[in-house]
Amino acid sequence: MSSEWNRERKIKFTVQDPCQIVRKSFGDVIADDLRFVISSVVGEENVIEMTPNKSNNFCCGGGGGFLQSGYTEARRTYGKVKFDQIIATGADYCITGCHNCHAQVHDVAHHFGGSYGTVHIWTLICLSLGILGPNERAYLGDDLKDVDVFHPETAL
Amino acid sequence: MSESTVKIKGKKQSSFLDKAKGIIPDGGNLQLCLTCGACASGCPATGLEDMDPRKFLRMVAMGLDEEAVKSPWVWMCTMCQRCVYVCPMKIDIPQLVYNARAEWPRETRPSGIVKSCDMALRNDSNSAMGTAPDDFVFVVQDVLEEYRDSQPEFAEMEAPVDKPGAFFFLNQNSREPVTEPDEMVPLWKILHLAGVDWTYGSKGWAAENYCLFLADNECWERVTRVSAKQADELGCKVFLNTE
Numbered sequence: 001m002s003s004e005w006n007r008e009r010k011i012k013f014t015v016q017d018p019c020q021i022v023r024k025s026f027g028d029v030i031a032d033d034l035r036f037v038i039s040s041v042v043g044e045e046n047v048i049e050m051t052p053n054k055s056n057n058f059c060c061g062g063g064g065g066f067l068q069s070g071y072t073e074a075r076r077t078y079g080k081v082k083f084d085q086i087i088a089t090g091a092d093y094c095i096t097g098c099h100n101c102h103a104q105v106h107d108v109a110h111h112f113g114g115s116y117g118t119v120h121i122w123t124l125i126c127l128s129l130g131i132l133g134p135n136e137r138a139y140l141g142d143d144l145k146d147v148d149v150f151h152p153e154t155a156l
Numbered sequence: 157m158s159e160s161t162v163k164i165k166g167k168k169q170s171s172f173l174d175k176a177k178g179i180i181p182d183g184g185n186l187q188l189c190l191t192c193g194a195c196a197s198g199c200p201a202t203g204l205e206d207m208d209p210r211k212f213l214r215m216v217a218m219g220l221d222e223e224a225v226k227s228p229w230v231w232m233c234t235m236c237q238r239c240v241y242v243c244p245m246k247i248d249i250p251q252l253v254y255n256a257r258a259e260w261p262r263e264t265r266p267s268g269i270v271k272s273c274d275m276a277l278r279n280d281s282n283s284a285m286g287t288a289p290d291d292f293v294f295v296v297q298d299v300l301e302e303y304r305d306s307q308p309e310f311a312e313m314e315a316p317v318d319k320p321g322a323f324f325f326l327n328q329n330s331r332e333p334v335t336e337p338d339e340m341v342p343l344w345k346i347l348h349l350a351g352v353d354w355t356y357g358s359k360g361w362a363a364e365n366y367c368l369f370l371a372d373n374e375c376w377e378r379v380t381r382v383s384a385k386q387a388d389e390l391g392c393k394v395f396l397n398t399e
Contacts, residue, residue, distance in 0.1 A: 023238065024237050056238070057238075064369055068269050069269055070268045138338070
C-alpha cells in the first residue's frame with residue numbers, strides 16, 4: 001500500500017474509533033493498528049485526530065439501536081457533539097470502522113450542513129492500491145471520484 | 157471508622173437495583189458512586205430527556221425505579237461504555253440501562269427496533285431487513301461474476317458462501333447486499349490480494365443484531381446461535397464480525 005496518491009493532494013482524514021471495536025473489545029492496541037493502516041494509505045501527515053480519541057473516544061450516536069429507535073431528533077442532538085469534533089479537525093473525510101458509525105456520521109454531516117465525506121477504510125485501501133473501480137466510490141466526494149480509477153470504462 | 161453505622165430506614169430498597177445487581181456480572185459496582193459526574197460530563201446523551209448517566213444511576217439507587225426505568229432516555233443511551241471508562245469506581249451504568257430496556261413490555265419498546273429484531277427472526281439470514289438466504293447468495297454470486305468479467309485482474313477472485321474449513325467466517329451488514337452491493341467488492345479484493353481463506357455463511361450471514369439492542373435476551377441468543385452454529389458446522393476457526 002502507498003500514500004503516494006495523496007502526497008500532492010494533501011486531502012485530510014480523521015477517524016471515528018468505533019466504541020464496540022476499540023473501547024469495548026480490544027482497546028488502544030487495535031486503535032493503533034487502525035492508524036497504522038490509515039497512515040499507510042493516506043499519509044501520516046494527512047491524518048488529523050479528534051479529541052478525545054481511541055478508548056476515550058466519544059460515541060457518535062449510531063449504536064445501541066438509536067438509528068432504528070425513532071428518536072431521530074434526539075439522535076441528531078446526540079450526534080452534534082461528534083459533528084463538532086469532526087468539524088474541529090478540519091478534515092475532508094471521516095473514516096468510520098463500523099456500519100452504525102458510518103450511517104450516523106454521514107447523516108449528521110448532511111443534517112448539520114457539514115461538507116466532510118464519510119468513508120469506509122476498505123474504499124481507501126483499494127484506492128491506494130489503484131484497484132478501486134468507478135462504481136465502488138459511492139462515499140467519495142468530487143475530489144476523489146476521478147483519482148486513479150480502476151477500469152474507468154466500466155462506469156455505470 | 158464507626159462500627160455502628162446509622163442505618164436510615166426510609167424508602168424501600170430499589171427492586172430494580174436489586175434485580176439488576178443480580179444479573180450484571182460482579183454486580184456492576186452500582187452502589188459505589190461518588191457522584192463525581194465524570195460520566196455525565198463526557199456523555200453525549202447528557203441533557204436528553206432531562207437525564208444523564210449520573211442522574212439515572214442516582215435515581216435507581218434511591219429507588220425511583222418508575223421514573224428512571226420508564227424514561228425514553230434508556231433508548232438514547234447507546235451503551236457505548238465511555239462512562240465506565242472514565243468512572244473511578246468502574247460502575248456499569250450501560251448494563252443498568254440495558255436491564256431498564258428489558259423492563260419495558262416488548263410491545264412498548266421502540267417499534268423500529270422491535271421490527272428489525274422480528275425481521276431477523278423470519279429466516280436463517282439474521283437480517284434486520286428480512287433478506288432470505290437465497291437472495292443473499294444470489295446477490296453475492298451475481299456481483300462477483302460481474303466484477304470477474306469487467307475487471308479481469310480479479311478473474312480469480314472469490315466470494316465463497318459456505319466454504320467448508322475456511323479459516324475466517326465473515327459476516328456482512330445487510331445494507332450492502334440489499335442496497336449497495338458494489339460496496340462489498342473492495343473488501344473482497346483486499347481479502348483476495350492478501351490470500352485470506354474466508355467464507356460467508358448462507359445462514360447467519362447478517363452482521364447486525366437488533367434483538368440485542370431491543371434487550372430481548374431470548375431472541376438475541378437465538379440470532380447469535382444461528383451464526384455461531386453455521387461457523388461451527390463449516391469448521392471455521394475465527395468469526396469475523398464486521399459490525
